[in-house]
Amino acid sequence: MSGASTGNANAAASQASPLTPWLARLRANPLIPLLVAGAAVVAIVAALLMWASAPTYRVLFSNLTEADGGRIIAALEQQGVQYRFSEGGQALLVPGDQVHKLRLQLAEQGLPEGGNVGLDIMEKQAFGVSQFAEQVNFQRGLEGELARSIEALGPVERARVHLALAKPSVFIRDRQPAKGSVVLTLQPGRALGDAQVNAMVHLVASSVPELAPEDVTVVDQSGRLLSRETGPGHDLDGTRLRYTEEVERAYQQRIEKILEPILGRGNVRSQVTAQIDFSRREETEERYGPNQDGNSAAIRSKRINAVYEDPDGGASGIPGALSNTPPGEAASPINNDADGNGNEEDAPPQRVRQDDLINYELDRNITHTQHHQGSIQRLSVAVVLNYREKTGEDGTVQLAPLSDEELNRITDLTRHAMGFSAERGDGLEVVNSPFADLSEPFEERPWWQSPQWVDLALGLGRYLLVALAALLLYRLILRPLIQRYTATPAAAQPVTGGNVSAVVGDDEDDDPDPEEAVARRRRQRRKTLMYESNLQDLQDLARDDPAMVAMILRSWMNRNEPT
Helix, strand or coil: CHHHHHHHHHHHHHCCCCCHHHHHHHHHCCHHHHHHHHHHHHHHHHHHHHHHCCCCEEEEEECCCHHHHHHHHHHHHHHCCCCEECCCCCEEEEEHHHHHHHHHHHHHCCCCCCCCCCHHHHHHCCCCCCHHHHHHHHHHHHHHHHHHHHHCCCCEEEEEEEEECCECCCCHHHCECCEEEEEEEECCCCCCCHHHHHHHHHHHHHHCCCCCHHHEEEECCCCCECCCCCCCCCCCCHHHHHHHHHHHHHHHHHHHHHHHHHHCCCCEEEEEEEEEECCCEEEEEEEEECCCCCCCCCEEEEEEEEEEECCCCCCCCCCCCCCCCCCCCCCCHHHHCCCCCCCCCCCCCCEEEEEEEEEECCEEEEEEEEECCCEEEEEEEEEEECCEEEECCCCCEEEECCCHHHHHHHHHHHHHHHCCCCCCCCEEEEEECCCCCCCCCCCCCCHHHCHHHHHHHHHHHHHHHHHHHHHHHHHHHHHHHHHHHHCCCCCCCCECCECHHHHHHHHHHHCCCHHHHHHHHHHHHHHHHHHHHHHHHHHHHHHHCHHHHHHHHHHHHHHHCCC
């Protein structure tokens, strides 16, 4: 049975992994694991130090075109600057302490150039280019120039302009007006106001022939429509709301400014609500007044029709020289005067018929009135006054309400300050009430919450983490290996004919120098370990290659035979 078990053990040993001898040799010599562990610890500590001292990367440029990105990377590699790409390759990252310096240096080199092509494309026209290609290049150049102008605005990072130029035609129904659209990429955390969007719309509309402002659309990178829609139902915009807020704020400041010197700062609160009329109206009025006195009225036209009748019949007969002869001399009034006064009482009177038609000017008054937008229709003002502080008889400060006389005086001042108008329907309410103490005590931020100290603590924390990791590696890996390598053996190897532990114990008791005994035991342990290692190697060699071992033994035996 012992032979069978020995054979099975040898077969199992022969089928073992080829790393078994190497592992056995590694266990026999503890210096090799110590060196390997030390090298691993040094590599880990070096990697942690490199991680701790690595700079923080920040964005240099984002959303670069491929051409600009290649030029910028070439410039960075030429200067020896490390760079990275963000997730997705949308941004180029460089060390944070070099961002501003690199931007200035690259700007000096004209980088990034941008993807917008201006009217300089017209300078590169090929000879014999068609009219269609020339028109397309002109449109591209105009779009690029507008994009460059829009990118000059502070909140805008990038801009693209698309134009559909007008198509003229001799027929009115076939004419197509120009239209335009603008796509904006805003700076992070920036926004455009309505006034800025309107300015951008008018900039594009004024630069393109036959382009109306209402035909320009502005969209941001999130797909939000920034341009205001025009037409019925879209008259209310942010501009009118801001105007209303400014009017209310102006009245509020006017009221508080006149009451604070009386009551003290913080003792007056006012709120103003203004109803603004933004309707656009024009009126034309024409009035006609009654006729005035004829002496003072203006005469437009006058017609007089008079008919005279002669009782003698007047001139008669056939027209001619005889009938046109003037009458002879009149009779002497002495002979014909009956009463001696020369009155012709016997002469028959002449009959006259006269018709007068007079047209007078009418009093006409034409008035054309154009009402301005933004007129105030009604004001509603609410004012709250705090109690006044008074010193009591016991010397304590107490809050007391204002008297009726003071309230009336303050109400009158408020009416004059706001321009109160009863015809307009203004409302005013003044209330005297104690204020609640809502003020919070100011707490100074501790020094350790300052951003500078936080950054310093984060930097030191990295190095402390590296030191802690190095200490743990030393305590958990290096120190056990060193102790195992330099520790005193608890018992020596077995020796023929006696107990090794007893012998060692006797040596320790007999040896007057303990250090020499320890050194001797270390040397003995090394020799024993080396012997065991060599013996294990020979056993492995005999098991793996018995023919080689037999040949070596035969050569030894032949060497010892006498010749």
